[in-house]
Amino acid sequence: xxxxxxxxxxxxxxxxxxxxxxxxxxxxxxxxxxxxxxxxxxxxxxxxxxxxxxxxxxxxxxxxxxxxxxxxxxxxxxxxxxxxxxxxxxxxxxxxxxxxxxxxxxxxxxxxxxxxxxxxxxxxxxxxxxxxxxxxxxxxxxxxxxxxxxxxxxxxxxxxxxxxxxxxxxxxxxxxxxxxxxxxxxxxxxxxxxxxxxxxxxxxxxxxxxxxxxxxxxxxxxxxxxxxxxxxxxxxxxxxxxxxxxxxxxxxxxxxxxxxxxxxxxxxxxxxx
Amino acid sequence: xxxxxxxxxxxxxxxxxxxxxxxxxxxxxxxxxxxxxxxxxxxxxxxxxxxxxxxxxxxxxxxxxxxxxxxxxxxxxxxxxxxxxxxxxxxxxxxxxxxxxxxxxxxxxxxxxxxxxxxxxxxxxxxxxxxxxxxxxxxxxxxxxxxxxxxxxxxxxxxxxxxxxxxxxxxxxxxxxxxxxxxxxxxxxxxxxxxxxxxxxxxxxxxxxxxxxxxxxxxxxxxxxxxxxxxxxxxxxx
Numbered sequence: 001x002x003x004x005x006x007x008x009x010x011x012x013x014x015x016x017x018x019x020x021x022x023x024x025x026x027x028x029x030x031x032x033x034x035x036x037x038x039x040x041x042x043x044x045x046x047x048x049x050x051x052x053x054x055x056x057x058x059x060x061x062x063x064x065x066x067x068x069x070x071x072x073x074x075x076x077x078x079x080x081x082x083x084x085x086x087x088x089x090x091x092x093x094x095x096x097x098x099x100x101x102x103x104x105x106x107x108x109x110x111x112x113x114x115x116x117x118x119x120x121x122x123x124x125x126x127x128x129x130x131x132x133x134x135x136x137x138x139x140x141x142x143x144x145x146x147x148x149x150x151x152x153x154x155x156x157x158x159x160x161x162x163x164x165x166x167x168x169x170x171x172x173x174x175x176x177x178x179x180x181x182x183x184x185x186x187x188x189x190x191x192x193x194x195x196x197x198x199x200x201x202x203x204x205x206x207x208x209x210x211x212x213x214x215x216x217x218x219x220x221x222x223x224x225x226x227x228x229x230x231x232x233x234x235x236x237x238x239x240x241x242x243x244x245x246x247x248x249x250x251x252x253x254x255x256x257x258x259x260x261x262x263x264x265x266x267x268x269x270x271x272x273x
Numbered sequence: 274x275x276x277x278x279x280x281x282x283x284x285x286x287x288x289x290x291x292x293x294x295x296x297x298x299x300x301x302x303x304x305x306x307x308x309x310x311x312x313x314x315x316x317x318x319x320x321x322x323x324x325x326x327x328x329x330x331x332x333x334x335x336x337x338x339x340x341x342x343x344x345x346x347x348x349x350x351x352x353x354x355x356x357x358x359x360x361x362x363x364x365x366x367x368x369x370x371x372x373x374x375x376x377x378x379x380x381x382x383x384x385x386x387x388x389x390x391x392x393x394x395x396x397x398x399x400x401x402x403x404x405x406x407x408x409x410x411x412x413x414x415x416x417x418x419x420x421x422x423x424x425x426x427x428x429x430x431x432x433x434x435x436x437x438x439x440x441x442x443x444x445x446x447x448x449x450x451x452x453x454x455x456x457x458x459x460x461x462x463x464x465x466x467x468x469x470x471x472x473x474x475x476x477x478x479x480x481x482x483x484x485x486x487x488x489x490x491x492x493x494x495x496x497x498x499x500x501x502x503x504x505x506x507x508x509x510x511x
Contacts, residue, residue, distance in 0.1 A: 067416050087416050099413035103431045103508045112427075116417040144508045164417075 010080060010168060010200045011043040011066060017074030018061055035061050037225035039075070043168075048194055048201045048238075050215030052208060054262060058226025059204045063172045066202060067093050079168070089117040092166035096173040098153040100145040100160075106132070107141040110160045117164040131159040134193065151182035155189075162193065171203045175210065187213055188242050195238060208258050212251060213242045220258055222265035229265040232258065296478045304482040314486060320462035321452060321490070324380060328387025329448050336392050336444075337437060340399025344433075345425075350400075361393035365451045369458060378459045383452065390451040391444035398440015402433030435509060438502045445494050453487065464490070 016039040035058040043049050053059045064070045065077050068087040077084040079091070092113075100109050110128045119127065132138050135155040145153055154174055161169060175183040191214060194201055205211055211218045215234060222229040232254065236245045245251065278298045284290050285297040296304075308314030343350050343357075365386055372389075376382035406429055414428045456465025464487045471480035 069412060069415055087418050089418060091416075093413070093416040095409060095413065097409055099409045101410060101413075101428070101431070103434070103506075105508075113417050116414075116419050116423075146508070 007044040007046070009042045010045045010047075011202070012078040013039045013041040013043075013062070013065075013075075014078055015040060015075035016062075016065065016072045016077060018058070018065065018070070019073050034225040036065075036072075037227050039226075039228055041219060041228055041231070043200060043202060046198055046200055048191075048203065048214060048216045049219060050203045050205060050211040050217070051219045051221060052205055052211040052258065052262070053221030053226070054223055055206060057221045057223035059206075059221055060172055061226070062221075063093070063170050063202065063204055066168075067091055067170050069093075089164050090167045092161035092164055092169055094154075094157050094161050094169065094171045094174045096176045098145070098150075098157045100153055100157060102145050105142050105144055106137065106148070106156050109145070109156060110163050113160045114163055119164070127163055131163045134162065135159045135189065149182075150178050151186065154178065154186060158186075158190070158193070162197070165197075166199065168200045168202070171201065173204050173206070176205070176207075183210075184242065190214065191242070208255055208262070209246075211258070212254060213245050218258060220261045222262075230261050294477065296481060300478050301481040301485055304478040305485055308479075308482055308486075314467070314482070317462055317464055317467050317483070318486060318490065320466075321456065321464045324383040324456075324463065325387055325445075325448055325452050328384045328452070329391050329445060331384070331388045332391035332395055332444055332448070333441065335388075336395030336440070337399050340396045340437075341403065341430075343396070344400040344403030357393075357396065361397070365390040365447075366454055369455060372455075373459060383455050383460065383463075386451050386455045387448040391448040394443035394447055395437070395440045398436050398438075398443070399433065401440075402436030403429065405436060406432040435506055438498070438506065442495060442498050442502070445498060446491065449487075449491050449494070 016036060017034070018036040019034040021033075039062065051059050051062065061070070065072055066084070068077070068084045068091070071085065079088075101112065104112060107128055110131060111124045114124045114127060115121070128141070129138070132141060135158055137152060137155055137159065140148065140152060140156070145156070148156065158174070175186055178186065187210065190201075190203075193199075203211075203214055205214075212234065216236075216238065217234060218232045219228050220230045220232065221227065234254065235250055236248060240248075281295075281298040285292045285295050305314065343353055368389065369386065372382045372385050376385055410428050410432055411424065414424050419427065452463070453465035453468070456463035457469040460466045464483050467483040468480050468487070471477070471483060
């Protein structure tokens with residue numbers, strides 16, 4: 001099912017494993033808790049890759065490793081040929097629970113990320129304005145997070161991540177806490193932003209429909225230990241609208257297949273790439 | 274507040290409570306006015322504030338940094354935690370004789386009492402504030418490339434501020450409480466002294482006047498702190 005386009009690789013999960021040390025309670029025979037095992041996955045430049053997996057399969061851990069927020073216990077995480085050892089301004093993370101700082105206004109939340117990335121103060125104003133316009137929140141600049149709806153908060157979080165003009169956007173179930181309507185709106189918006197900004201996106205979800213509507217490829221994970229079971233290449237055009245994708249003749253079959261692989265990893269027609 | 278004053282006035286005037294023991298509100302207010310006009314009460318209010326303010330400031334200067342250190346270091350915390358628990362449950366009033374013994378009957382022992390009483394709420398408020406910092410904010414800060422000291426100053430401290438402010442307000446109340454008691458026992462100035470001395474002279478309007486002023490001082494202190502707090506914590510959901 002996978003045809004690899006001849007594109008440069010941006011991120012490479014290279015034989016990656018992650019385990020946490022055994023807890024005291026686990027006793028001395030415990031070998032530690034293996035969360036991710038031998039992850040092999042290439043993410044191409046400008047690609048929209050969705051990782052779908054059941055809860056507890058370590059998909060958030062995978063994203064932390066890509067972000068440089070934690071380090072693998074085996075293998076390595078490679079970005080543009082270099083081993084990732086810490087977070088960097090070329091990668092930006094969007095979290096499920098927005099992670100906005102409640103003591104800062106919308107404007108200051110974004111300016112904070114810019115300052116942390118070393119953007120000089122005098123250009124910050126213009127850039128904050130620009131990304132707020134991008135997500136349609138020009139008027140909310142002076143509000144505090146608690147004055148915003150969930151959808152607006154996540155828009156601000158996305159704007160904050162885009163403000164540093166990352167090459168790679170890492171999204172950890174960003175729409176998981178939103179209602180269905182808002183979630184679909186934001187899916188459409190995210191597709192638009194992705195086409196426009198030419199970013200590489202890794203998007204994590206447990207929702208198959210979301211995976212199919214957003215991604216170009218879908219990596220399906222299994223758990224205990226967390227591993228990539230299959231990578232599915234989607235046949236949809238990058239500029240297809242979400243509605244077009246959902247009515248595509250292959251949509252139902254793909255959905256059934258991914259669902260089957262999620263519940264029975266052995267159902268995968270081929271080993272992971 | 275107005276109703277309370279009216280009830281006070283009425284029960285005293287009608288003799289429900291002997292006006293000798295509870296003079297009418299209006300009489301007490303007049304007494305307050307005379308006290309301020311003659312400068313007598315002003316002098317004692319200043320004496321009390323002269324002890325409360327330095328005591329509170331010292332508690333703030335010691336409590337916040339100490340709380341930050343204890344709250345950040347896990348090992349230090351497990352070691353110090355039992356000590357803090359024992360000390361903060363030791364009533365400052367019980368230690369009054371100890372302070373007097375060590376520091377004499379002068380200003381130093383009074384300021385030390387306020388300091389001691391105010392230290393614990395500030396210390397615990399700071400530690401609780403640190404414990405309440407959402408790990409997600411730290412993670413977000415780290416993903417933006419912040420680490421160490423910058424993470425602490427720009428994320429941990431602002432996130433802890435609400436709890437620190439609560440501690441400061443509790444500290445102010447605790448400090449005043451202890452101060453009055455200390456002034457009643459061994460002092461020749463301050464509102465606590467006036468309350469006690471007036472009662473011994475059977476100058477009950479004078480005693481109530483001092484109590485009234487004390488309430489107002491406590492209330493005003495709290496209101497001022499709330500004002501500062503709302504300025505710094507504009508972002509809080511109310």
